[in-house]
Amino acid sequence: xxxxxxxxxxxxxxxxxxxxxxxxxxxxxxxxxxxxxxxxxxxxxxxxxxxxxxxxxxxxxxxxxxxxxxxxxxxxxxxxxxxxxxxxxxxxxxxxxxxxxxxxxxxxxxxxxxxxxxxxxxxxxxxxxxxxxxxxxxxxxxxxxxxxxxxxxxxxxxxxxxxxxxxxxxxxxxxxxxxxxxxxxxxxxxxx
Numbered sequence: 001x002x003x004x005x006x007x008x009x010x011x012x013x014x015x016x017x018x019x020x021x022x023x024x025x026x027x028x029x030x031x032x033x034x035x036x037x038x039x040x041x042x043x044x045x046x047x048x049x050x051x052x053x054x055x056x057x058x059x060x061x062x063x064x065x066x067x068x069x070x071x072x073x074x075x076x077x078x079x080x081x082x083x084x085x086x087x088x089x090x091x092x093x094x095x096x097x098x099x100x101x102x103x104x105x106x107x108x109x110x111x112x113x114x115x116x117x118x119x120x121x122x123x124x125x126x127x128x129x130x131x132x133x134x135x136x137x138x139x140x141x142x143x144x145x146x147x148x149x150x151x152x153x154x155x156x157x158x159x160x161x162x163x164x165x166x167x168x169x170x171x172x173x174x175x176x177x178x179x180x181x182x183x184x185x186x187x188x189x190x191x192x
Contacts (some may be wrong), residue, residue, distance in 0.1 A: 019181055023146040054088045055079055061092070065099050074101040075126050086120035090129060097136070105140035110135070131167060138171050146171065154187070164190060 019026065057076050064073035077092040091110050096102050102111070112133040116126060134149040146168070151166040165188045172181035 029116070029190075051085070054083055054085050054158070058088050058092060058095075065101075070099070070101050073099075077101070078111070081114055084114075084120070084177060085117045086118055086125075089118060090115050090121070090125070094132075105136075108136060109133070115127065124159055127156075127158045127164075131160055131164055131183075134164070138167070138174075 014100075025153050027047045057080055061076040061080070064070070064076070071072040074096060078132045080092040081089045083089065093115055096111065097108070098127075102108055112129065115121070115129055115132075121129070130149045130153060137146045137149065149166040150168060153160055165184050169181050169188070170179075172184065
């Protein structure tokens with residue numbers, strides 16, 4: 001028993017001595033942890049507030065479109081796109097397209113490109129956006145640009161691969177290019 005109480009006393013003394021010798025380091029480490037935690041909470045709150053603000057702006061743009069105040073709406077939607085929000089920026093572009101708020105194809109393609117640079121958008125959603133861009137290009141672009149958008153998706157294991165191929169099949173059919181359409185049709189059936 002005496003040996004056990006001596007071990008406990010030695011351990012207690014070691015702990016107290018260690019604590020006294022390293023008090024400054026311990027305080028610094030605890031301070032860094034607390035500051036890091038506070039910064040994390042602050043960033044999370046700031047991010048949530050920013051998302052709420054963007055959501056409100058998006059809703060305001062929808063209301064302005066319904067009131068036929070399209071110029072004000074497009075200004076708000078372009079601002080949201082520039083905020084690079086992974087959810088509302090693509091939605092803003094889709095709203096612009098759906099309501100034909102921008103008539104200049106170059107500006108629309110610039111908006112697509114801006115959306116595709118948003119790092120927070122995952123690969124599957126970027127592939128979907130590329131397909132939508134390629135669809136837009138079927139009306140306002142050339143064949144090479146369409147292929148440039150869709151070939152990386154077609155040559156990958158993307159969940160949107162078949163849709164990209166179908167878009168090309170339909171595109172070439174609409175142009176009367178049966179041979180190219182058949183090539184993509186074979187590609188569609190060969191990997192399924």
